[in-house]
Amino acid sequence: MKKIINDPADFVDEVVEGILLAHSDELRPASADCRALVRADAGTAGRVGIVTGGGSGHLPFFLGYVGRGLASGVAVGNVFSSPSAEQIHAATLASDDGAGVLYLYGNYGGDVYNFDIAGDLALADGVRTTTVIGTDDILSAPEESMDTRRGVAGLIFAYKTAGAAAERGDDLDSVTEIARRTVARSRTMGVGLSPTFLPAAGKPTFTLADGEMEVGIGIHGEPGNHRGPLEPADSIADRFLTELLEELDLTEGSRVAVLVNGLGATPLEELYLLYRRTHQVLAERGVTVHRKYVGEYATSLEMAGASLSILNLDDELTELIDAPARSPFFTQIVTEPAPEAGAKRTVGAVATGAAADTPTEVRTVADPGPLRSAVLAVVDRLPHHAEELRESDAALGDGDLGITISSGAEAVRDAVSALPETAHPSEILRAAGAAFASANPSTYAALVGGGLITASRSVTDATRFTSRELATAARALLDHIMARGGAAVGDKTVVDVIAPVVDVLESQVDQPAGAVADAALTAARAAVDEGTSRTSKRGRASWVGERSVGRPDPGSVAFLRFVEDVAQDL
DSSP: OOOOOGGGGHHHHHHHHHHHHHOOOEEEETTTSOEEEEEETTTTTTOOEEEEEEEETTTTTTGGSSEEEEEEEOOEEEEEEEOOOHHHHHHHHHSSSSSEEEEEEEEOOHHHHHHHHHHHHHHHTTOOEEEEEOBBGGGGHHHHHGGOOOOOHHHHHHHHHHHHHHHHHHOOHHHHHHHHHHHHHHHEEEEEEEEETTTOOOOOOOOOOOOOOOOOOOOOOOOOSEEEOOOOHHHHHHHHHHHEEEEEEEEOEEEEEEEEEEOOOOOOOOHHHHHHHHHHHHHHHEEEEEEEEEEEOOOOOTTTEEEEEEEOHHHHHHHHHHOOEEEEEEESSOOSSOOOGOOOTTTOOOTOOOOOOOOOOOOOOOOSSHHEEEEEEEHGGGGGGGHHEEEEEHHHHHHHHHHHHHHHHHHHHHHHSSSOOOBBHHHHHHHHHHHHHSSSHHHHHHHHHHHHHHHHTTTTTHHHHHHHHHHHHHHHHHHHHHHHOOOTTTTSHHHHHHHHHHHHHHHHSSEEEEHHHHHHHHHHHHHHHHHHOOOOOOOGGGGGGGGGGGGGOHHHHHHHHHHHHHHOOO
């Protein structure tokens, strides 16, 4: 792997810093960590705000569509990982001028959970938010399960139409309806030719043999639904169009917008070959390509491959897709001058209304029990499982679980170490949850971190952390993950492993700790083994379908390793 980077751990922050230095007349930070950015004039003129966000590694996706006639703000996550709720919240406050804010982003679990939390925080601040989620990737789920599909390059159409509606002064409900209609009339299909490399991992997210392609691959390297020999450009375009036109209601006289997108390492010449064939097929059907986009609009670092997105236009969407727009990464028919230099901000500036870090008082108790020392002992061991979890997750997801666990463990260690030895158990759980959720805000981190925060509230009345409080907290963790994630036992998720462990903790609450740990470990191992033969029904692994059979659920393995480490400590 060859990359022009410095320390991989600083990759995203240094990229954002470079963008702000290069485009300070168009973008400004909205949070102290500069992971929330807004257009220079965001939060003014009474316009509806539009906030998007997602993982880094996809430029110009997400961040590149913040500007006039587009989104007003963005929250920037780590590579292929969700931004935190706090970062989304900061972008929300900086984007609002009393007209409310639309959340417009792709359908990835961590994004959904963290945007939902940010919406709760915004509501408490008096800011109304609505949500529209991109679901244009047709091969990630069947049409009858459209709401579970991934959001990929077709989301750019919604940035364009909703952004134009906000720019002309539409209210929040109208802008939301425009975005929702655009998403409903957009479809995308893609092909991958070579993998991408996560800077922090230094290894490919998947492998393809020479001369192979994978159809339906996700922008994080999630497996597609067909792997076979590389085909000619026209054959690939025909594959795309066969699927896309089956779902889009196109008839003679229809007008469409077409986006041929490169995934990061595909020459423009090859993209124009795909557009050529697409134009030919549509013309033969009497369909007019009203507006076309060819280039890199939603990438995956250096992945080779391409996607084709089509938006079925109506009269209003045609007007909006044609409207002027401008960002540092996207320009269309801009007739107005760029923002004046007076809008510039230094890289470290914080927008008015952004949340400030304020110290809080830590509750203490004379004899809190062993929770703090146990947490610190276990988080020192968890990073040793990173490589195993990366490989397991790469087979069914995007390969970032190892980073999530290792960076989360380090963040928990730092947060819990900073608490006094007499910190109340609820303070330890809350600090651990917040640190784990924020370190690498992926779906897994958001669910587990949020679960720990919920668990902290379940033991606020305790005077000491004992096996009884452990059972109570574990049940609260499980209930939270099931409620927020929507998974049930048997769906082949981490819930399958947590549930039997909770049952052991509750049924053996008065037994010696060592015996309880052994029983919990036996139950966890059995749950992982049993789940291996199932088909994944939730999360990114569900997009793999039957190909998940025979592989253990990565999140379940991560929890099993945690239980093993606890048992070893006892």
